[in-house]
Amino acid sequence: MSEPVTTSPGRPVDEAHAEFEAVWGNPRGWRALSIVNHTSIGLRFAVTGGVFFVIAGLLAMMMRSQLAIPHHAFMTAEAYHQAFTMHGTLMMFLFAVPVLEGLACYLIPKMLGARDLVFPRLSAFGYWCYLFGGIIVTSSLFFGVAPNSGWFMYVPLSGSVYTPGINSDFWLLGITFVEISAVAAGVELIVSILRTRAPGMALHQMPIFAWYILVTALMIVVGFPPLILGSILLELERAAGLPFFDVTRGGDPILWQHLFWLFGHPEVYIIFLPAAGIVSTVLPVFARRPLVGYRWAVVAVITTGFISFGLWVHHMFTVGIPQLAQVFFSAASMLVAVPTSIQIFAWLATLWTGRPVMRVPMLWVVGFLVIFVAGGLTGVMLALVPFDWQVHDTHFVVAHMHYVLVGGMLFPLLAGLYYWMPHFSGRMPSERLAKWGFWLTFVGFNGTFLVMHWTGLLGMPRRVYTYDPGLGWEWPNLVSSVFSFVMAAGIAMVLLDFALHFRFGRPARQNPWDADTLEWATDLPPTAYNFASLPSVDSRHPLWVRPQLPRDVAEARCALPHARHGRRETMGCDPVTGVPREVIHLPGNSFLPLHAALTLAVVCCSLLFKAYLVAAVAAAVTVAILLRWSWENGAHPHAAPETHDLPEGLKLHSRTFDGPGLWGMGLTLLADAALFLSLVFGWLYLWTASPGFTAPAHTPLSATVVLGSGAALSVATAWLLHVVRRLKRDDERGLQWQLLGIALLGAVQAGGTAWLMAASPITPTGNAHDAVIAVMLGFLLLHGGLGAVLAALQAWRVGHRYVGAHAPYEPAVLAQLWIFNTGCFWVACVALMLFPAAFGGVP
Template sequence: MSTTAASTPGASREDLARLEERWAERPSLRSWFSTVDHKRIGRRYLVTAALFFVLAGLSALAMRTQLARPESRLLSPQEYNQLFTMHGTAMIFLFATPMLFGFGNFLVPLMIGSRDMAFPKLNAFGYWVFLFAGLFMWASLPFGAAPNGGWFAYVPLTEERNTPGLHMDVYTLGLLFLGIATTAASINFIVTSLKLRAPGMSLNRVPLFVWAIVATAFMVIFALPALNVDNAMLFLDRRFGTHFFDPEHGGNVLLWQHLFWIFGHPDVYIIVMPALGIVSAVLPAFTRRGVVGYALVVFAMASIAIISFGVWVHHMFATGLPPLSYGFFSAASTIITIPSGIQIFAWLATMLLGRLVLKVPLLFVIGFIVTFVLGGFTGAMFALTAFDQQVTDSYFVVAHFHYVLIGGALFPILAAVYYWLPKITGRMYHEKLGRWAFWLFFTGMHLTFFPMHLYGLFGMPRRVYTYPDEPGWGGWNLVSTAGSYLLAIGLLLVLIGVIHAVRRGRPAPPDPWGGDSLEWSTDSPPKPYNFPVLPQVHSLHPTWDDASRTSMTEGATDDRILARGRQTLVTSELDGRRERTVEMPEASLQPLLLALALLVFFTALLFAWYPVAVGAALVVASTIAVWLWPPRRPDQELGVSA
C-alpha cells in the first residue's frame, strides 16, 4: 500500500542530491551533540527514557523483594523510602511522558507530512534538559541523598524540620528543571501539529495519534504551572524559611495537596492520552479498517483533557474538606469515565468490524484494553466518596494506580515499540520472541498487582517498608513479588527482542503492516528530509488513498519538493491550505550549551553556591539572547539598502 520514497519519480536525482546535502548531518562528534533532526532526538528520548525505566524497575524489584515476607530486613527504612520515591518519580516524570513524547518526536512530523518539528533547536534543547534533569535526580541515590518523601511529597512531612538534608531539595529542583523540557516539548508539538501539516490535511484528516499528542501538550501547558509553583514554594520554605505551608505563620498544609493534584490528576491523562493515541494508530493496520467513530474519539480526547482539570479533589476525599464539595468532584470523577468508555467501545467496534491480523502489537493492544478496563472499574469505585475514604492509603489504591498506568501506558508503549520498530530501525523484530514477551509480561503484571486489591481490602497500608505477620498479608505479598519477577522477565525479553532486531533482524520494507498514515509512505528508516516530495493529502487514510499516494510520485512541483533550501511548508490551521515555505535551522550547539548552563544553575542552588547560580543565570540569559538574536539578511550583509 506504499511506495519507497527513494524511488519516486516525482523528485529528480538532482533534487534528491540537493535534499540530502541540505538535510543530512555528517557523522561526527560535533554532529552528535548539535543535531536538530527530530528523528535522532526522538530515538534519544526513547533510549534515555528506557534507561530511566530500567533504574525505576530495579528499584521496584528491590522493594517487592523486601515486601515478599513479613519483617524483612533487606532494606533499611531510609533506603526503602529513597527507592520508593525515586521509583514513583522516575516512572511518572522520567519515563512515561518522555517515552511517549519520544514517539511523538519521531512520528508527528512524519504523520503530518512535514520535514521537521516547528522549532528544531527548541526540540534539541528539550532533550538535553530532560537528560540532565534525570541524571541530576538519579545521581543523588548513590550518595544517600535521593528524594525520600514519596513522589507526591506531602507537607509538612517534607518540610526541612521533618526531612533534613538535600533529599527533597533534589526533588523540588529536579522537577523544576525537568518542567522546562516538558513545557518546551509541548509548545513544539502544538505549533508543529497546527502549522506544518501537509497541504490538504484539514483537521478532520489529522491522525488520532497526533490529536492525542496535541491534547496532551495543551494539558501540560495548563497543568504544569501548578506543580512548578508548588515545588518553588516548598524549596523556598526549606531553604529560606518562608512559610507557605506552615499554619503557625499563616500558611496552609493543604495548599500543597491542592496545587499538586491540580497538576496530578490531569497528569494521569497526560500519561495515558498519547498511549490511547497509540492504540488508535495501531488498530487500523491490524484490523484492515479505520477506527470506528473518528469524530467521537477526537471529541472524547478533548473532553478528557478538559474534565480532568475538574477532579483533583478526587484525591483528597479523606482530608476533611467541606462535604458539600465532595459531591461536585465525585460527579466529575464519574463523568470522566464516559469519554474514556467512548474510546473503548470505538476500539472494540473496530476490531469487531475489521479483519484481525494477530501480530505482537495487536496482542499488546488487547492486553491494554483488558487491563485498562479493569483499572477503570476500580477508578469508578474511587469516585464514590464513602468507598474512597475506606480504602484511602491502602494497597487497594496502589493496585488501581498500577492497573491504570501499566494498563493505560505501558501496554500501549510496548505495542508502539513493536509496531514502529521497523520504521525507526529499518529492521523487523522476531515474532515468536515478541509473543513470549507479551504473555510473560501480561501474566506477571496481573499476578503482581491483582493481589494488591485483596490485601489492601484486608487492611495493609501503602508506603510501608515492612509489615507484621498478620493473617492474609504475607502470602499475597509473596505472590505479588513472584509476579514482579515474571513481569521483569517479560520486559527483559522485550529488550532482547529489540537488540536482536537491530543487530540481526531482516531489513524492513517501507510499510510492513499496511498502515494507513503517512509515516508508512517513507523509507525505513526515513531519509533525513523525510519526504522527497511533500504529500498532498486527500483523505484520513492517505496511504490507503490512491490520490494521496500519487501526489508523492507523479506531477510533483518545486513548491512541494523544496530542494533549494532546508525548507518545509507552513499551512493553515483548519483546512491545511498552503501559506508559505519556512527555512529550518541548521544543527547547533546552542541547545546543549543552554541546557548545561541550566544544569550548573540548579546544581548551584542545590548546594547553596549562590554566586555560582547567579553566574549561571547570566550565562543562561546570554545564551538565550544569542539564540534569539535575528540573523542578518543577505541584503544587509552585502550593504544593500532595504
C-alpha cells in the first residue's frame, strides 16, 4: 500500500527521546495542573473514579449493616435514604462511566498508533469538570444534606414540595456538571478514533476495543443530553417555579421518567460495552489466537448500541402505559439479548479453539462470563411484563441490576487493570494477592446478590430502611449482609495489591503478555508522546505479524520521526481507509481548561445557594476564558508554528477544510440536537398526555417577530455557506466585512428572540405550556447569540491572518453551528405552529 509519508533511516533512541521530550514533556510541581496529555488525564480519571468507588462501597456496607436484622437502629430513615441515593449516584455517575472513559482516553491513542487524543485541552477540561462536579455532589454527605430521593430522582418526591431543602439541588447541579465531562470525552474519543489512526489502519483493521469505545462514545453523545435537559427542567422548577412536572399547572411527573430512562437504559450498555471490549481484547491474548468472529462481534456491538435506545420504557411497565407500548418494549428488551449472545459465543469459541493460559486477568474474565450470563437471564425474565409487575421495585431487581452492572462492568474492569498494569507502572502484578482478591470478591458477590433474588421473590421492596420480623426476610438479609463484607474484603485485597504493586512489583519486559495491539509497542510506562515515530499498520494484529515493530518505532524508522519544529503532531487519516490525509497539530499544556472548569464550578455553587449575581459574574468570566481558549486555535502561532518538516503531499490540518474541529463541532451539535429534540419531545408529550397542558387565551408570540428573526438567521446562514464556497476557491475578498455582516444578522435574530422572551404575554411560572415556550426561546437565544459572537470573532481572526485562504477551515466549522441554529429555529416554529393557539393571530 502506498502512503504519502516520509520515514527516517533511524537514529539513536536517546537523541529522539530528548527531542520529543522538549516538546511533549510534562511539567512538574504545581504546573502539573496544566498537563493535557491523554496518559496523565486518563490516569487521573481512573484514580479519581477509584476514590468515588471506595466512598460508594462504604455507603453500601452501611446499608447492608442496617438491613442485616429487622428493626435495626444502626441508621435512621433519613440517613439510609441519603446513603442509598448517594451509593447509586456515585456508582453510576462518578465511577462506572468516568473510569471507563478514563481507561479509553489512556489506551485509544496508543492502540491506534497516535501520540495523543485529538482535543487534549478538551480532555483536561472534561476531567476538571468531573472532579469539581463530583466534589460538589459528594460534599453534601459531609454537610448532612445529601440527595435523598433515590439516584433516579423521581418527581414529585424530588420536587420542592417533598424535598424543600437543597438536597436535590446538589444532585441536579453536580450531576449536570459531571455530564459535561462525559459528553466532552465522548466527542473526543469519536473524533480521535475516526481521524487519528496509524497510517494504513482501515476500519476493518482497528483493534476490537476501539470499536466498542466508538459505539459507546456515540451512545454517550446521543444518550446523555435527555438527562441533562431533565435536570435543567427540574432545577428550573425547584428554583424558579416553572411547572414542567407539576400536574396542577399542566405538567406531568411521568415526563421525568421518560427523560431519565431515555438516558438510563442506554447508560446500562454505555457501561457494559467498554467492559465487553476489555474482554474481547484480553481473552484472545490469553487464548493465544485471534478473536473468533471479529466482524460478527463488530456488527453485534453496533446493533446493541442501536437497540439500547428502544428499551427505556421497560423501566416503566407499572406506570400505566398502553398495552401496545408494553408489547413493543417487551419484545425489544428480549431482542437485545441476540447481539449480546453473539459476543458471548465469540468469546466461548475463542476459548474453545485456542490454547488458554490461566493468568490473573483471565480469572476475572471467567468470573465475568459466569456472572453476566446469570444477570442476562434474569434480564430476559424482567422483560416479560407479567413477571415485571410481580417483582418491580423489589430486591429481585436490585440483584439483577448488580449482576448486570457489577458482574458486567467491575469484573472486566479489574481484568483490564491487571492486564494493563505493566503498562501503567512497568511492573508485573502479584499472582498470589490477585488470586486472593478474586476469590473473595467472586464468592462474596454471589453470596450477597444471588440470595437477594430470593428476598425479592418473597416480596421485600427496595428502598426500605427496615422491616418487620416474621416475613421470611431475616435469614436472606443476614446472609446477604455477611457475604457483602466478604466481597468488601476481596475489593480491599485488590486495592492493597494495586498499592503494593507500584513499589514491589517485578519489572516487566517489553510486551509481557505477548499481546497483538500497538499499545505494547510503547515504553513501559509510556512516554508523554507514546511513539518516537508513528507505525504503519497492515494487519489487525500488528505485533504478532511484526514483532520487531517496537524497535522500529523507538529508533524513529517510521512516520513523523522529528519534533524539532516545536509542534505536537500526530497523523490525520481518512476515517474509513486509514490513508494519511493531513498532519494534525495538537495544543500544548495550558491552565485554561482548569480555569474554565473552576469558574463553572463557581457558577454551580452560586446557583446551589441562590447567589444569582455571583453566578452571572462567574458565567461571564467562563465565557471570557473559553473565548481566550478558542483564540489560540487553528493557525495561531502558539497552536501551529512554522509549517516546515511536513511529509510530502500533506498539510497541517489548519490549512485544510477537513480538520478535526469540523468533526468535533458536528458531534457537539449532535449532542445539542439530542437535547433540543428531547425538549420538543417534552412539548409534544405534555400536549398529548397531560390534561392540564392547554394553550392560554392570549397570543403567546408575535408571528411577525418570529418570522423576521428566522429570515435574518436563514439569510446569514446562506451567506456564510457562500463565504465557505468562495474560500474553497481561494477567494478571500472582503472576508472580514462579510463575517461582520453575518454577525450583525445573527445579532438581529438573537435580539428578536430576546424581545419575544421579554415582551410576549407568556407566564412561565403559571403553566407548563408557557414554561416550555420560555425554555425553547432561551435555547434559541443562547445559540443565536453564540453564533453572532463567534462570527465576529472569526472576523477579528481574519484581521490577524489566522483565518483566510491560507488557513480556511474555521469558517466551515462555524457554518455547521449556523446550519444547526437555523434548523432548530424552524423546527421550534413548526412544533409550536402545529398547535394554532400558540400563534393565535398576527398582531
